[in-house]
Amino acid sequence: MPSEDALKQASRDVLRYHSRRVYGRPTMSKLKNLIVLALFTAAMVGVPLLKVIPVPSYALSFVYFVYLMVIMLLIGLTMGDSSPTRIEAARAALKYNRAIYLLTHCSAPEAVGPLIDVLRLPDITAYVPLALCKTLPHLQTEHSSLLNRKQRDSLMRLLTEPDPDSLDLQRSTVLALANIGDAQALPILEQLASGAWGAGESLELREDARSAFVAIQERIHPGYAGRDLLRASDAPAVSPDGLLRPTTSGAETPPEELLRARDAR
Secondary structure, X not given: OOOHHHHHHHHHHHHHXXXXXXXXXXXXXXXXXXXXXXXXXXXXXXXXXXXXXXXXXXXXXXXXXXXXXXXXXXHHHHHOOOOOOHHHXXXXXXXXHHHHHHHHOOOOHHHHHHHHHHHOXXXXXXXXXXXXXXXHHHOOHHHHHHOOHHHXXXXXXXXXXXXXXXXXXXXXXXXXXXXXXXXXXXXXXXXXXOOOOOHHHOHHHHHHHHHHHHHHHHHXXXXXXXXXXXXXXXXXXXXXXXXXXXXXXXXXXXXXXXXXXXXXX
């Protein structure tokens, strides 16, 4: 079973790979252009300055030559292709694939946080949400400390900003919140139980949201569920003397006063 540090390192490897591959290139191109422009401007300004320095002509020529060589070298370095070689690209892709494999094939609760960190990356593999669906429902109360505030906010966004066909991930998130959720999750679960954010199409999701809402309230305010849930009413104890009985009179009715059937003739 991989350690928590190994899982966090795998998450950093995935983030670093996507950062360099997706977001790094446009920024580096602009930066290179600015550096080339600055060096070219320095070269144009430096030539007149060298001519007014009171030094012998041969020394001036040598300094001027060295200055130009340094400028050209720097320009060449900045204009060189910064794209990785095939071997470097292959190594980076292999490291990325190993990190993804480690995260998606680990069922330990410690993998939930790193999986949440890489879930919304562009072009992320479908195995990441599947791994979350498998791992989230198994979180218990003692695993609350495994998620930081940023990861908890991302977990909330799985409910309020669901991706298409993410019903299973929503249900898994709600089941996890029943054990690790805090007061921040209560208004979201309440709206989810009312059918918000696509929950109106799933009775199971709404019921899970209600159960999670009650579980969090009970954890924050013990006795909450006992006050709000309907209970069978307890009838007060009645003594045998209080039971209904037929009434009896102490005086007996004379036989001649009793009702009799009349003879028909």
